[in-house]
Amino acid sequence: MSEILDRPVVAAPTALAREIDGNFTIYDKQNDRVMVLNDSASAIWRLCDGRTGLAIAHELAGGFAAPPGEIERDVATVLEELTSSGLLVHPAH
C-alpha cells in the first residue's frame, strides 16, 4: 500500500478551490495556474480535511462498486498527483 495513504491531507494554503457543476476548480496562487478536477478527484478533494488517505478511501468505498484495493490505489494516485502539484500538504500527525 502506498505510504501516502497513511498521512493526513489538507488543502495547501496557496490552493484556492471553488466548486462548480459539482467539480472543483483550483487556483494555485504559488504558480498562478488553474487546475480543473474530474469527478473522482473532486470527490477525494472534498474529503481532504485532515483525515488520512486511507480514511478517505474507506469513506469513498461506500459509494463505489469497485473493490476496496482498487479505490485505495486510485486515491493514492490522486493524492500523489495533487501533492506533487503543491495543492495538498500533509500536516504532522
Place this chain on the structure above:
Amino acid sequence: MSLTGSSLDIDLLGTRVRTTVDNPELAGHLRHLLANVRVPEEPPNEIFEITGGGTEGDWILRHNEVGILQTSSRASLVERFFAALNELVLDDFRGIAIHAGVVAQGRGAIAIPGKSGAGKSTLTAACVAAGFRYVSDEALCIDRSTGDVIPYPRPLMLSATSRRLLVPTERSEGGYDGKRPLSPADIGGRTSSVTLRLADVVMAQRGSTLNLEPLPLSAVLPELLERCFESHGQRAETFELLWAAVKGGRAWRLGYRDALDAAALLRRALPFSQPSS
C-alpha cells in the same frame, strides 16, 4: 458622447476622454462611431488632439500634448487613435477585463473569449448583425464590487475582409489593409444599454464544422483567467470573482468556419437566459 464644436467627450469604463478634431468631416465620423458611448459626468482628464487633413499635410495625433503619430493616411490615423484609446481605457480600468467579444440578449451577456487575431471581432459583429445587442468586441469587463458586466462599446474594429463580409456595399479605402472602425448601426445593430450579468460563455473554434454543444462551466474558468488583461496582482481575487460570475451561467463550445453561419446558429440555438442579479 457630447460634441461641442470639434470636441468629443466620452466616458469609457470610467476613463473620461476629450478628443479635439480640427477637421469637420473626421469629427463627424468619430461622432458617428462614438454615438453610443456615455457622456462623462465630470470634466475629462485625458486629452487626444487630432489635427491635419488640410490640403498641405499630414495628420497628427497627440495624447496629453505628446505626439504619438504623424501620417498622411487618415485610415491609419483613425486606427491608431482607437488603439491608443483602447490601451488607455483598459490600462486605467480597475475591474476585471478579459479579452473577449461580448454581445447581449436582454440582461444576459454572452462572452466569446479569445486572443487577438482569433476572429472575435468578426464573430461579434456577425452576432450584432444577427440581432444580438453589442457590448464590446475587445473585452468582457466586470465590476469587482457588483459582478455586473460593464459595457465597453468602442467601435467594432474590423479588417477589410471582415468588413466586406458584413457590409455588402463596403469598398476598400485607398488600399488600406489595416483595421477600420464600424458602428453597430452600420451593420443594422444596436448597442446594449442595460446593466448586464454574465449569462453565457462561448468557446469558439474557427475552422471546424458548424456545431454548438454545452460545456461544463469548470472548463471555461481557466480560459477566462488566461485571457485576463493584467489584473494588478489580484489574480486570486480575480479567480474568485470569475467563479462567482460564471457559476450561474452556461458554457458552450462553438465550432464554425463562417462567422455569419455561427452567429445565426447562436441566435437560433442559444436559449434565452435572464440571469438573476
